[in-house]
Amino acid sequence: MKSIIFKSATEITKLIRDKKISCVEVTKQFVGHIETYNKTINAITDIIDYDDIITEAKVKDRLLNNGEVIGPLHGLPITVKDTFNVKGLISSNGNPKLKGNIADHDAELVKRLKEAGAIIIGKTNLALYALDWQSTNPWFGQTNNPYNLNHVVGGSSGGSAAALASGFTALELGTDAGGSIRVPAHFCGVCGIRTTESALPNRGNMVTPKMPRLGRYLTSNGPMARNVDDLALALEVLWNDEQQFSENPPITLKQFEYKGGNLKIAYSPTLDGLYLDEDYNEVYASFLDKIQQSKHELVQSKPSYSSNTLINLWGRIAGFDFGAAMKGMPFKGFISYLFIKSKYKDSQWAKGMSQGAKSFPNDYVQALQLKDDISDTFTNFFKKHDVWLTPVSMAPAFKHQKPGIPFEVNGWKIPYTKAFIPFNFPSTIPGHPIVVIPIGITKKGLPVGIQIHGQKWHDYKVLQIAKELEKLTNGFKIPDMFEL
Numbered sequence: 001m002k003s004i005i006f007k008s009a010t011e012i013t014k015l016i017r018d019k020k021i022s023c024v025e026v027t028k029q030f031v032g033h034i035e036t037y038n039k040t041i042n043a044i045t046d047i048i049d050y051d052d053i054i055t056e057a058k059v060k061d062r063l064l065n066n067g068e069v070i071g072p073l074h075g076l077p078i079t080v081k082d083t084f085n086v087k088g089l090i091s092s093n094g095n096p097k098l099k100g101n102i103a104d105h106d107a108e109l110v111k112r113l114k115e116a117g118a119i120i121i122g123k124t125n126l127a128l129y130a131l132d133w134q135s136t137n138p139w140f141g142q143t144n145n146p147y148n149l150n151h152v153v154g155g156s157s158g159g160s161a162a163a164l165a166s167g168f169t170a171l172e173l174g175t176d177a178g179g180s181i182r183v184p185a186h187f188c189g190v191c192g193i194r195t196t197e198s199a200l201p202n203r204g205n206m207v208t209p210k211m212p213r214l215g216r217y218l219t220s221n222g223p224m225a226r227n228v229d230d231l232a233l234a235l236e237v238l239w240n241d242e243q244q245f246s247e248n249p250p251i252t253l254k255q256f257e258y259k260g261g262n263l264k265i266a267y268s269p270t271l272d273g274l275y276l277d278e279d280y281n282e283v284y285a286s287f288l289d290k291i292q293q294s295k296h297e298l299v300q301s302k303p304s305y306s307s308n309t310l311i312n313l314w315g316r317i318a319g320f321d322f323g324a325a326m327k328g329m330p331f332k333g334f335i336s337y338l339f340i341k342s343k344y345k346d347s348q349w350a351k352g353m354s355q356g357a358k359s360f361p362n363d364y365v366q367a368l369q370l371k372d373d374i375s376d377t378f379t380n381f382f383k384k385h386d387v388w389l390t391p392v393s394m395a396p397a398f399k400h401q402k403p404g405i406p407f408e409v410n411g412w413k414i415p416y417t418k419a420f421i422p423f424n425f426p427s428t429i430p431g432h433p434i435v436v437i438p439i440g441i442t443k444k445g446l447p448v449g450i451q452i453h454g455q456k457w458h459d460y461k462v463l464q465i466a467k468e469l470e471k472l473t474n475g476f477k478i479p480d481m482f483e484l
Helices: 009-017 023-041 050-065 108-115 158-165 182-188 228-238 278-292 307-325 332-344 347-357 361-381 421-428 459-470
Strands: 044-047 077-081 119-124 171-176 191-194 220-225 264-267 297-300 387-390 407-409 412-414 434-441 447-453
Touching: 009 023, 009 228, 023 044, 023 050, 023 077, 023 119, 044 158, 050 119, 077 108, 077 158, 108 119, 108 171, 108 228, 119 158, 158 171, 158 182, 158 220, 171 191, 171 228, 182 191, 182 434, 182 447, 191 228, 191 459, 220 228, 228 434, 228 459, 264 278, 278 297, 278 434, 278 447, 307 332, 307 347, 307 361, 307 421, 332 347, 347 361, 421 447, 434 459, 447 459
Parallel strands: 077 119, 077 171, 264 297, 264 387
Antiparallel strands: 044 119, 171 220, 191 220, 191 434, 387 447, 407 412, 434 447
């Protein structure tokens, strides 16, 4: 069959079930495409042995020929971010000390993908310590944007987004604590969902051997794909309505749904008073105009919050985990401050991380109480609005550079983190679901996206609304470098 690598996961799995293409043929196409282009993109960091992949695909074909379909992803080759344990593959988590760490078990979400019939073929690149908006590290190297190789792919799930945009996979699994799904999706013209906090289990994700499980707050997992239907397909696999783990409530995925009526959509033209790159703003304004002309109500509004307070709060909560990871090390606060300040040149973020790293139990409890209060504010806002639309960052994907160096946006110098943090850190705190979809291509040929924020536990409804808004776009565009 003609190349299927840029077909949707929904299409490919249907072709497999209908026996119009074999699992072996699908797998060979994806692996062959990776072998041809990964040396240029560098999104795939570790891959299952070829013979083992083909053997698994043959098993899937035999089962299908016997009338047995394992699940909705039967025979679909996919990749996952290099924070999730995949048995037999490196799990570095962006930590240089773990660059040779081979996982001996699968993360819970990887198990669910496999149980649904997916063939996990490899892992995708990420940022150092999974803490940046580009995906470069000293051992796996730099991942390049397929729309322009001189530009970054976002981070920390940048390899995930690049793999999707490059046709290396039709589905991905990412994580997001401060834009790590959202920014890469925006930069690479794909979709992603940061799910409601604690909706999906974190077990087997960001594991450091001989360390307790960290990241119980802020970090949310979620699928990435090239369209909203595929996000929904993956989320149905990853979500579990039962009380499998104590930290993940037994919430029914489809408990709340969009019935197709008129939507009340809030939007912000920007956040924190920051202007957008002219090219991004043009695409964003055009998209908002299309909504304005539709049946839906569009109103400029946002939840009430202090950006500075929430950015500091993000640092205090994340810094606590950062300090816990430095078990037995003195001067944790100073080291945390020095790392962030020297690498990213951001005093505000560094101060919050320092406060968190050296905080006493009462300080940490107060931080979590404030987090709950903010979540209540957002919950009340979403009682009045179906969704809230915001930009994802100040600009499209930027050129490769060292972290911390200021950007030039519309002729003005902008601090490195200012382009991202106000658009992502504050909206991490409430723990609500956020979907990113591509809304167009700039005059310079770079894709851009939009954040669609929704009520907590309304993940499926937000995806349905995202699909409604997706109709106003041209969707994913295959990068010109791939001649198929």
